[in-house]
Amino acid sequence: MEAINKIKAHLKSGINDLKQAKDQGIKIIGYVPGGYFPEELAIAAGAMPVCLIRAGDHASVEASIAYIDRWLDTFYRAQIGSGVSGKDQYYNIIDVMIAPITDSNNRALSDTLDYHTDIDIFPFGVPHKKEESGYQYYLHGLKKVKAKLEQLTGVEITEERLKEAIQLCNKERELLRKISLMRKSEIVPISAKDFVMINHAAMIIDKKVLIECMKSLIQELQETDTDNAKGPRLLLTGSTLAMGDGKILDLIEEAGGNVVIEEFAEGIKPYWQNVNTSGDLLEALAQTYFMDRIVPAWFRPASERLEYLVKLAKDFSVDGVVWYQLMYRESYKIESYYFPDILEKETGLSMLTLESDYDPSEIGQMRTRIETYLESIRR
Amino acid sequence: MTYYHKLLKLCEFDEAELLSQKERIERAFQILELGPADMEIAEARIKKYFDTGLLGVRKAIGVWFKELFDLVLSREEGKKIIYYGYPPFQYIGLAIKAAAKSKNDFYVGCPEAVISQTLGQFFHKLLPVLEAGEDAGLPPGHAMCSLLQVKVGALEKGIIPVPDLSIATSYFCDMGPKSDELLQYKFGYPVEYIDSCLDSAWGTWPEYDHETVRYLGAQLDKLFCTIKDKFAIEINDETWQQGRLIAGRLYSAINKLTGLLAADPVPLSVVDSELILNFPIGCTGSVMDEGAEAIEILAEEVKKRVENGFGVAPKESPRVLIVLHSISDPVVNRLIEDAGLAVPSTMALLPPPPEPESYPFTTLGEKRAEKAMFGGAYHSTYGMVKRIQASLKYADVDGIIYNYPFACRPFVCGNKLTKLHIENETGLPTLLLDMDPQDERYYSIGALRTRLETFAEMLRARKAAA
Ligand code: SF4
Numbered sequence: 001m002e003a004i005n006k007i008k009a010h011l012k013s014g015i016n017d018l019k020q021a022k023d024q025g026i027k028i029i030g031y032v033p034g035g036y037f038p039e040e041l042a043i044a045a046g047a048m049p050v051c052l053i054r055a056g057d058h059a060s061v062e063a064s065i066a067y068i069d070r071w072l073d074t075f076y077r078a079q080i081g082s083g084v085s086g087k088d089q090y091y092n093i094i095d096v097m098i099a100p101i102t103d104s105n106n107r108a109l110s111d112t113l114d115y116h117t118d119i120d121i122f123p124f125g126v127p128h129k130k131e132e133s134g135y136q137y138y139l140h141g142l143k144k145v146k147a148k149l150e151q152l153t154g155v156e157i158t159e160e161r162l163k164e165a166i167q168l169c170n171k172e173r174e175l176l177r178k179i180s181l182m183r184k185s186e187i188v189p190i191s192a193k194d195f196v197m198i199n200h201a202a203m204i205i206d207k208k209v210l211i212e213c214m215k216s217l218i219q220e221l222q223e224t225d226t227d228n229a230k231g232p233r234l235l236l237t238g239s240t241l242a243m244g245d246g247k248i249l250d251l252i253e254e255a256g257g258n259v260v261i262e263e264f265a266e267g268i269k270p271y272w273q274n275v276n277t278s279g280d281l282l283e284a285l286a287q288t289y290f291m292d293r294i295v296p297a298w299f300r301p302a303s304e305r306l307e308y309l310v311k312l313a314k315d316f317s318v319d320g321v322v323w324y325q326l327m328y329r330e331s332y333k334i335e336s337y338y339f340p341d342i343l344e345k346e347t348g349l350s351m352l353t354l355e356s357d358y359d360p361s362e363i364g365q366m367r368t369r370i371e372t373y374l375e376s377i378r379r
Numbered sequence: 380m381t382y383y384h385k386l387l388k389l390c391e392f393d394e395a396e397l398l399s400q401k402e403r404i405e406r407a408f409q410i411l412e413l414g415p416a417d418m419e420i421a422e423a424r425i426k427k428y429f430d431t432g433l434l435g436v437r438k439a440i441g442v443w444f445k446e447l448f449d450l451v452l453s454r455e456e457g458k459k460i461i462y463y464g465y466p467p468f469q470y471i472g473l474a475i476k477a478a479a480k481s482k483n484d485f486y487v488g489c490p491e492a493v494i495s496q497t498l499g500q501f502f503h504k505l506l507p508v509l510e511a512g513e514d515a516g517l518p519p520g521h522a523m524c525s526l527l528q529v530k531v532g533a534l535e536k537g538i539i540p541v542p543d544l545s546i547a548t549s550y551f552c553d554m555g556p557k558s559d560e561l562l563q564y565k566f567g568y569p570v571e572y573i574d575s576c577l578d579s580a581w582g583t584w585p586e587y588d589h590e591t592v593r594y595l596g597a598q599l600d601k602l603f604c605t606i607k608d609k610f611a612i613e614i615n616d617e618t619w620q621q622g623r624l625i626a627g628r629l630y631s632a633i634n635k636l637t638g639l640l641a642a643d644p645v646p647l648s649v650v651d652s653e654l655i656l657n658f659p660i661g662c663t664g665s666v667m668d669e670g671a672e673a674i675e676i677l678a679e680e681v682k683k684r685v686e687n688g689f690g691v692a693p694k695e696s697p698r699v700l701i702v703l704h705s706i707s708d709p710v711v712n713r714l715i716e717d718a719g720l721a722v723p724s725t726m727a728l729l730p731p732p733p734e735p736e737s738y739p740f741t742t743l744g745e746k747r748a749e750k751a752m753f754g755g756a757y758h759s760t761y762g763m764v765k766r767i768q769a770s771l772k773y774a775d776v777d778g779i780i781y782n783y784p785f786a787c788r789p790f791v792c793g794n795k796l797t798k799l800h801i802e803n804e805t806g807l808p809t810l811l812l813d814m815d816p817q818d819e820r821y822y823s824i825g826a827l828r829t830r831l832e833t834f835a836e837m838l839r840a841r842k843a844a845a
Contacts, residue, residue: 069791069813071522101578103553104788111760114581115796125576125591128549128556133597134574140590141578300549300572301560328522330788334557337516338564 001224003217004194010205010213011197014050015089017206021048022093027153030094030119032079032106033203033240033266035293036126037098038142038285040275043165043207044157045149051203052079052090052097053267056245058358060085067112073105074326074357075240075266083113096120096152098145102265103298105329122148128300130291139286146282162281168207169275175214176202176271182221183260184316188228189221192236192259193249199262200243202269231256232377235313238324239297239332241267247363248324248354255370261316263309265296265332297331306339310346320349320377322370327357350377382415383408386422389431390441400448406455407448411538413502421501428709430651435677439654440501442673445665446488447497453486454540459610463546464555465489465526466660468573468599469751470622471546475606476663477622478614485610490539491530492661492706495817499707500653508532509818516561522786525817527558534562541566544609546602550575550595551757552789571605573598575748577759584762585735587752592738595757596745603744616743625667629659632674637728639681641775644690645698645721646681650712653704656727692721697777697838702726702767703784705816710824715780718831720838724774731755732769760793764800771805778808778838780831785813785821808841810834 010017018028029042033053042049055078063081070077082088091097099110101123114121124141127134146157155161176199182189198217201210234252236259241248245267252259262268273292276284294308313321321343325332340351352373354366383404387397397404408414430436453460463472472487479485499505512528513519515535533539545563547556549572559570575595579587603614633655640647655674658666688694698721705711715722734753740746751757755766767779781797783790798809812830815821 067795069785069794071786071791072788101576104792107577107760108788108792111581111792111796115799121580123578123580125578125594127574127576127594129572129574129598131601133594133601137576137590137594140588297557298553300547300556300574301563301570303560330521330523330554331557333518333521333523334516334554334561337518338561 001220003213003220007198007201007213010209011201014204018093027095028093029096031098034100034102035270036100036289038289040165040169041146041149044161045153046155047153053203053243055242056358061358068108071328072108073329075242076105076109079109080112084116096122099123100126102126135291138290142282142286159281163277166275166277171211172202172207173271173274178218188260189224191228199269228258231258232319232374233258233260235261235318235321237263237309239265239326239329251367251370255374257374261312297335306342313347321351323351323353325355327355383418386418390444391438392441403448403452407451410451417502420503425501428650433680435673435680436651438673442665442670443497446493446662449664450490450493450539458484458486460540460542461487461544462542463489464548465492468548472663473622473626474614474619477625478612478618488662491526492657494529494533495707496657500709505707511535524554524786525815527554529817531558541568545570547572550577571602573602579759581761584758584765585753587758592745592748592752595748596742599744599747600742626659628671632671636674636678639685640723642685644694645692645723646684646689648691649715649722650709653712656704692716696721697842698723699778699780700724700774700776701780701782703782707817708819714828714831718835720835726767726770729770729773763793764797768801777842780810780812782812782814784816
């Protein structure tokens with residue numbers, strides 16, 4: 001598909017686009033994934049947001065060993081390895097790293113990079129409970145981020161600029177939603193690999209470019225008769241689906257499975273809700289990014305997420321669930337123990353749990369387990 | 380004579396107590412599945428590892444047994460049960476207990492600390508509990524906190540009762556609250572999460588954002604409301620003060636003892652000082668009076684040792700500050716002294732650094748939240764590092780042993796940064812010693828010994844060169 005190829009090309013040249021922007025004096029705002037940093041703030045400050053979502057290569061995990069113990073989540077160890085290496089083009093180009101602090105794993109990244117590198121780290125807290133006081137604290141964090149970005153860029157984030165940025169991001173969310181929802185039907189016009197690639201692109205490339213590409217893509221998808229769902233339909237969920245960690249989708253595809261919907265704490269940018277463009281806009285951002293967002297497993301409690309997974313499984317008519325998490329992400333590990341019980345009771349479906357440390361030696365065993373699982377649900 | 384008579388007599392239970400408590404003791408041991416052979420094991424371990432020549436030590440061990448019985452029997456004795464996670468929010472258990480009109484109607488404590496301390500240290504029987512925890516949702520091989528495996532396993536095995544409320548501190552670590560969520564799913568008990576965010580930037584402690592205090596304060600105030608609604612216990616400034624007064628005797632006894640431990644030679648083994656470390660943190664029952672009395676007696680005994688120049692390690696041995704004790708295995712604690720190191724203190728026993736001027740916060744929750752921020756560990760990793768650094772001024776040491784539970788994320792997040800920061804700022808060599816305070820399958824005594832001996836050798840050489 002032409003639009004898909006275009007997006008891929010833009011993703012490939014992403015770092016060069018950032019370099020060009022930087023040469024023109026535009027600030028580059030790096031941020032830690034997880035869906036708690038509203039890119040709108042960076043855009044409204046005339047800067048370019050870029051998510052630090054690349055991982056999957058074991059070398060950066062190994063590089064982290066000198067700085068942190070191995071008993072932390074693999075993705076965050078990989079980020080530490082990349083950040084301290086001085087060789088990662090994305091970490092090298094950012095003017096600031098906005099770090100929404102969610103759990104211990106992500107806090108370790110912020111502290112370790114702060115200590116060992118010259119990167120300007122700006123942490124702000126994400127509460128673990130959806131309550132009025134939590135909402136207020138998150139809103140307070142957004143105000144601090146806004147002030148930081150204004151100071152960094154010298155641009156005042158006015159209501160007008162923010163509204164425009166929200167409208168742009170709403171458009172992006174709306175199109176992502178539209179594409180994703182097409183997978184509800186019996187004929188699935190887009191593969192999970194392509195959808196995830198587009199979702200990752202939404203965290204890296206220029207929004208205006210991506211929006212145009214997604215518009216063309218929707219048209220192409222409406223006209224296509226390609227069906228990507230020949231095997232069992234799957235919900236893929238877990239902790240982090242990084243850009244560069246493609247093995248899980250490859251293995252499922254090779255085994256004849258079809259992921260028709262994904263839900264991850266990091267690596268799948270939330271796109272289900274738009275931000276309200278009337279009233280106080282920072283409050284509107286806090287409402288969507290904190291209150292309306294489906295919670296990750298590190299929430300207290302995170303039952304809302306498990307209920308949501310059940311709903312997704314039903315809405316997208318899946319035949320099975322694959323839980324893909326990274327090693328030592330404790331909240332997900334604990335949930336993976338009791339969620340199968342809930343899933344079984346609510347839907348009659350079974351679940352396959354897979355874990356990764358970005359180690360190539362895992363692939364053989366993972367392949368066997370996926371094949372066996374798909375075989376069992378086919379029966 | 381009953382099968383537990385010798386053991387409990389060793390731990391200073393008197394005959395009248397043994398008689399009047401017979402039914403309770405036997406029922407508790409039955410629930411805990413502890414029989415005559417276990418009593419022999421405990422007696423032998425206590426005699427081998429603890430300094431039973433000291434009355435204060437024997438009494439302190441006895442207090443742990445009483446706390447264990449109270450915990451295990453609390454439901455059968457018709458008590459309302461409130462658990463809190465470890466480490467708890469400062470004084471939270473005491474505040475609840477102090478505010479309760481009839482204190483005997485409530486069990487308030489941290490069950491995983493009590494079980495580790497007793498089934499681990501004395502009976503060497505934690506393994507079946509840990510295994511039950513592994514099977515019930517905290518599996519092996521995934522760096523799951525063994526302290527929480529103890530809690531999950533103890534509930535799963537039915538050796539501790541299902542509580543009426545569990546209080547989880549939800550920002551210091553993620554595994555604690557997540558385990559409560561798991562247990563809530565399994566046992567259906569309510570959990571109150573005290574939330575906050577450890578989002579202060581590196582280098583900012585003791586500065587803090589007032590809004591962080593307000594958020595944590597709001598969470599605490601909400602918890603107080605829940606406790607009032609559920610148990611008719613009203614926690615306010617006055618009852619909080621009462622809690623502190625009740626604990627006052629215990630803390631002043633601890634401070635007195637800590638002061639004496641600064642002597643050279645160090646007069647008390649780290650194995651014995653461990654016994655009192657968790658008194659104010661782990662439980663709120665017998666420890667308040669009998670525990671305080673045990674420490675007062677111990678302090679007098681230790682004072683005499685200091686006057687006589689008695690030490691558990693030779694005078695002028697290299698002195699180290701340790702960050703934690705093992706709370707379930709005296710063998711690990713003993714290793715440090717066996718390597719020829721003297722331990723004048725543990726971080727948790729040292730006074731907190733002086734507090735900056737308070738901001739006029741209004742609610743009780745906010746005032747307590749501000750104190751927690753000053754304490755360091757609830758501020759940030761940097762706050763925790765600075766807390767260690769500040770406590771060094773009370774302890775004349777040649778090095779630090781940062782012995783940490785390998786699966787405890789708050790420690791893992793900051794261990795290497797702590798070492799670098801402390802060594803750069805103070806010049807004190809710091810040994811990172813990963814261990815597991817509950818699960819002996821995760822460490823090798825031989826490997827720990829080698830590392831400790833090498834570190835001790837290096838400290839001795841430095842001392843000699845100086
Ligand atoms: S992980 Fe650490 S902080 Fe959390 S409960 Fe275990 S020992 Fe305590």
